Amino acid sequence: MKKSLHTIILALLGFAVTTAGKASPKIKLFTADNQHFVYTGRVDFTDPQKPKFWSPGVYITTRFKGPTCKLLINDEEMYGKTHNYIEVVIDGKPTRIQTTGKTNSIQIAKGLSNGIHTLLICKDTESGMGYLEFVGLRCEKLLTPHQPKRMIEYIGDSITAGAGVDASEVPCGKGQWYDQHNAYLTYGARTSRALNAKWQLTAVAGIGLIHSCCDMNILLPQVYDKVYLRNDSLKYNFKQYQPDVITICLGQNDGPQDSVKFCSEYVRLIDTIRSKYNNASIVCLSSPMANQELTAVLQRYLTGIVQKVNKQGDSKVSKFFFSRSFNSGCDNHPDANEHAVIAQELTAYIKTLKGW
Numbered sequence: 001m002k003k004s005l006h007t008i009i010l011a012l013l014g015f016a017v018t019t020a021g022k023a024s025p026k027i028k029l030f031t032a033d034n035q036h037f038v039y040t041g042r043v044d045f046t047d048p049q050k051p052k053f054w055s056p057g058v059y060i061t062t063r064f065k066g067p068t069c070k071l072l073i074n075d076e077e078m079y080g081k082t083h084n085y086i087e088v089v090i091d092g093k094p095t096r097i098q099t100t101g102k103t104n105s106i107q108i109a110k111g112l113s114n115g116i117h118t119l120l121i122c123k124d125t126e127s128g129m130g131y132l133e134f135v136g137l138r139c140e141k142l143l144t145p146h147q148p149k150r151m152i153e154y155i156g157d158s159i160t161a162g163a164g165v166d167a168s169e170v171p172c173g174k175g176q177w178y179d180q181h182n183a184y185l186t187y188g189a190r191t192s193r194a195l196n197a198k199w200q201l202t203a204v205a206g207i208g209l210i211h212s213c214c215d216m217n218i219l220l221p222q223v224y225d226k227v228y229l230r231n232d233s234l235k236y237n238f239k240q241y242q243p244d245v246i247t248i249c250l251g252q253n254d255g256p257q258d259s260v261k262f263c264s265e266y267v268r269l270i271d272t273i274r275s276k277y278n279n280a281s282i283v284c285l286s287s288p289m290a291n292q293e294l295t296a297v298l299q300r301y302l303t304g305i306v307q308k309v310n311k312q313g314d315s316k317v318s319k320f321f322f323s324r325s326f327n328s329g330c331d332n333h334p335d336a337n338e339h340a341v342i343a344q345e346l347t348a349y350i351k352t353l354k355g356w
Contacts, residue, residue, distance in 0.1 A: 057200065
């Protein structure tokens with residue numbers, strides 16, 4: 001039976017209305033100053049629409065709605081064509097991405113469900129690679145992310161920063177010196193995730209307490225209060241992040257030193273940290289990549305340091321020594337699997353220390 005022209009027109013109109021009802025959601029630009037972005041780490045907010053950060057492990061969290069999302073991020077390109085790595089974690093699934101230019105528009109999500117998705121963007125490369133500027137996201141809708149109440153800060157050198165961790169794409173000895181950096185896979189970030197805590201990596205590759213390696217002319221105490229941990233003039237606002245626990249993992253680049261000089265400077269660093277964080281637990285760590293000689297030296301030094309500080313009335317300072325040396329990563333650093341073991345050991349200690 002043939003349909004009348006009137007029936008066909010009505011059917012077409014109905015199809016048009018249905019199609020219009022299923023139109024693609026409008027994609028919007030959400031700039032970096034949007035209230036639904038949460039920043040963790042040392043960040044320069046001088047330009048709130050282009051917050052700038054250097055340190056490894058600085059991360060931004062949010063939630064977005066819809067199947068697609070595009071990241072807009074700028075790279076300093078400190079050495080010309082060298083580019084930072086970032087970790088993009090959507091719904092708990094991490095992907096490591098390298099920027100390709102000074103300005104970058106990166107499709108980080110496509111074909112997801114229409115529901116709500118969690119997002120974390122983490123700087124994987126250390127401060128010697130230059131800064132990143134977060135510009136914003138293009139997506140359908142943003143929502144404020146859920147935030148852990150616990151906070152931990154990890155002070156250290158290249159081990160804490162994540163050098164030599166990730167050889168999954170570029171093997172050790174190949175590519176550039178930063179190609180195996182991955183702050184998201186470090187023991188600090190892993191420990192915090194296991195304890196449902198935020199993390200902040202106050203770490204610079206090569207840095208020491210009284211002696212840095214590789215012709216560096218800075219020491220950790222000199223840059224501890226800076227946003228850019230390479231002796232920049234921009235002061236860090238310690239009120240932005242008040243950790244419950246602070247770990248110190250220094251001494252690998254110092255090597256065996258004069259005990260009086262090293263221990264005195266270490267105690268002075270603890271005093272500085274205590275002046276910023278009144279109630280935090282401070283944990284002095286041995287170096288997880290030290291050889292047998294240096295491990296023995298550091299354990300002896302740290303034992304004396306903690307005893308001295310405790311006797312001075314600060315009972316919230318303790319020490320923790322890792323079970324062995326971890327050297328399977330690039331340049332004898334711990335690799336990703338070893339960082340997981342280091343994190344397990346440290347997680348167990350902090351759980352007991354804090355009753356978490």
